[in-house]
Amino acid sequence: MQQNTSELTSQAETLFRSYMKAEGLRCTSERIDVLQEIYRADTHLDADEIYVRLRQQGTGISRATVYHTLDLLFRINLVTRIDLGHHHTHYEKTLGVANHLHIVCQRCGKVSEAASGQLAGMVESLSAEKGFTLGSFSLQVFGECRDKEACAGRAAGSAAD
Ligand SMILES: [Zn+2]
Ligand SMILES: [Zn+2]
Numbered sequence: 001m002q003q004n005t006s007e008l009t010s011q012a013e014t015l016f017r018s019y020m021k022a023e024g025l026r027c028t029s030e031r032i033d034v035l036q037e038i039y040r041a042d043t044h045l046d047a048d049e050i051y052v053r054l055r056q057q058g059t060g061i062s063r064a065t066v067y068h069t070l071d072l073l074f075r076i077n078l079v080t081r082i083d084l085g086h087h088h089t090h091y092e093k094t095l096g097v098a099n100h101l102h103i104v105c106q107r108c109g110k111v112s113e114a115a116s117g118q119l120a121g122m123v124e125s126l127s128a129e130k131g132f133t134l135g136s137f138s139l140q141v142f143g144e145c146r147d148k149e150a151c152a153g154r155a156a157g158s159a160a161d
Pocket of ligand 1: 044092100102113
């Protein structure tokens with residue numbers, strides 16, 4: 001389902017740089033750092049996690065730059081926004097990743113991903129009917145794990161966030 005990570009990262013970087021240039025915005029190395037961090041990750045990250053990771057790597061990036069860059073990346077469909085029920089937004093790369101469904105446990109927070117090929121087709125034609133060109137989309141459904149024991153274990157072990 002996923003292409004080579006470094007290939008995708010440089011593809012995303014090229015798109016981002018040309019967008020920034022067209023908009024007359026400066027494509028600072030900090031903004032590229034944000035893009036690279038999200039394209040390296042194989043998981044859903046929130047802005048704070050990205051900020052902490054970049055800080056740990058010794059960059060002097062600010063939270064505001066992380067948020068602003070994520071907004072820009074979302075605007076050009078290089079990342080999508082996901083609501084995993086944590087009262088804050090998670091981000092996920094879009095290039096090389098097929099649209100998929102997130103199934104979220106409301107008790108322990110476990111996130112499962114399911115391919116949604118048919119669903120993607122439906123969303124696309126519904127958007128077209130309304131006169132929209134589809135950008136990225138992300139779909140979440142919420143429920144509870146069936147394996148109560150594993151769920152309870154994870155719920156006990158997971159830090160509140
Ligand atoms: Zn996902
Ligand atoms: Zn659960």
